[in-house]
Amino acid sequence: MPTIVVEVMPKAELLDPQGKAVTGALSRMGRQAYSEVRIGKRFELTVAEVTDEILEDVKVLADDVFSNSVIEDVVSITVQDEAATVSA
Amino acid sequence: MRIGVVTFPGSLDDRDAQRAVRLAGATPVALWHGSHDLEGVEAIILPGGFSYGDYLRAGAIASLSPIMTEVVDAANKGVPVLGICNGFQMLAEARLIPGAHTRNAHQQFIRRDQRLRVENAATDWTNGFEQGQEITIPLKNADGRFIADDETIKRIEGQGQVAFRYVGVNPNGSFDDIAGVSNERGNVVGLMPHPEHATEPGFGPDTPAAMSSGVDGLTFFTSVIAASLKIEAPVK
Numbered sequence: 215m216p217t218i219v220v221e222v223m224p225k226a227e228l229l230d231p232q233g234k235a236v237t238g239a240l241s242r243m244g245r246q247a248y249s250e251v252r253i254g255k256r257f258e259l260t261v262a263e264v265t266d267e268i269l270e271d272v273k274v275l276a277d278d279v280f281s282n283s284v285i286e287d288v289v290s291i292t293v294q295d296e297a298a299t300v301s302a
Numbered sequence: 303m304r305i306g307v308v309t310f311p312g313s314l315d316d317r318d319a320q321r322a323v324r325l326a327g328a329t330p331v332a333l334w335h336g337s338h339d340l341e342g343v344e345a346i347i348l349p350g351g352f353s354y355g356d357y358l359r360a361g362a363i364a365s366l367s368p369i370m371t372e373v374v375d376a377a378n379k380g381v382p383v384l385g386i387c388n389g390f391q392m393l394a395e396a397r398l399i400p401g402a403h404t405r406n407a408h409q410q411f412i413r414r415d416q417r418l419r420v421e422n423a424a425t426d427w428t429n430g431f432e433q434g435q436e437i438t439i440p441l442k443n444a445d446g447r448f449i450a451d452d453e454t455i456k457r458i459e460g461q462g463q464v465a466f467r468y469v470g471v472n473p474n475g476s477f478d479d480i481a482g483v484s485n486e487r488g489n490v491v492g493l494m495p496h497p498e499h500a501t502e503p504g505f506g507p508d509t510p511a512a513m514s515s516g517v518d519g520l521t522f523f524t525s526v527i528a529a530s531l532k533i534e535a536p537v538k
């Protein structure tokens with residue numbers, strides 16, 4: 215069954231304490247190449263079929279439920295069918 | 303006066319809030335997140351805790367609960383609503399107050415007796431305080447950092463919607479040391495610290511007078527009773 219993937223990230227201008235903690239860990243591991251790590255969220259919604267109606271609804275959910283526009287941005291909404299998942 | 307306290311899955315301080323309501327002289331009414339019935343209460347408290355384990359975002363899933371439809375309606379009609387800690391996060395997620403909460407800037411859970419300054423003593427939940435009065439009530443949270451965009455901060459500062467500010471130390475990196483905010487009308491108030499934990503001598507924060515004797519939180523609840531009676535709360 216196809217999967218709709220919604221990705222949400224903390225707003226770029228905001229402090230991301232989780233990411234900052236991981237950045238610190240990488241630095242302590244001697245990985246100086248990574249000046250910043252930011253951590254976001256990925257939602258995978260399994261549906262029987264992808265219709266325009268469903269995609270519209272996912273956009274609404276992405277803005278109203280999966281993210282809080284005060285602190286986060288929805289960065290992408292993509293559709294993965296099974297074939298794509300396998301080839302990936 | 304009957305004051306409802308909503309219990310959500312993962313609420314921790316609903317019983318303490320009920321007790322605080324009783325100590326203030328009102329009748330607590332236990333309300334349930336899955337119901338659409340406010341049982342005719344005259345004010346509503348969204349208590350602290352970790353509803354739904356803080357999954358998704360703190361307060362986010364609880365803010366979508368069945369009873370929140372009625373809570374939002376009641377709030378918009380002027381019914382006093384107090385959100386404490388997790389309840390504050392729910393108010394923000396339900397857009398009843400501006401802004402949002404993120405993880406404490408230092409990443410740590412914090413628990414301390416916190417000094418606050420009352421920045422707006424005209425709301426339904428603060429009318430028993432003096433403007434600018436300093437109070438001490440417990441604070442305990444992980445996602446307590448209040449943030450909003452510059453425009454919003456400017457607006458709420460200008461309109462007196464900052465109800466409480468942290469004094470002495472900013473425990474979580476909240477913008478402008480903001481500890482609590484209200485809606486424009488002043489009937490909805492949310493704050494991170496816990497007034498219900500400072501309502502009974504022997505169980506509150508330490509004061510210069512005696513250990514655990516702090517009851518500064520009681521005034522939140524006597525204020526809302528006064529607001530409902532349209533009288534002035536007894537100034538302590």
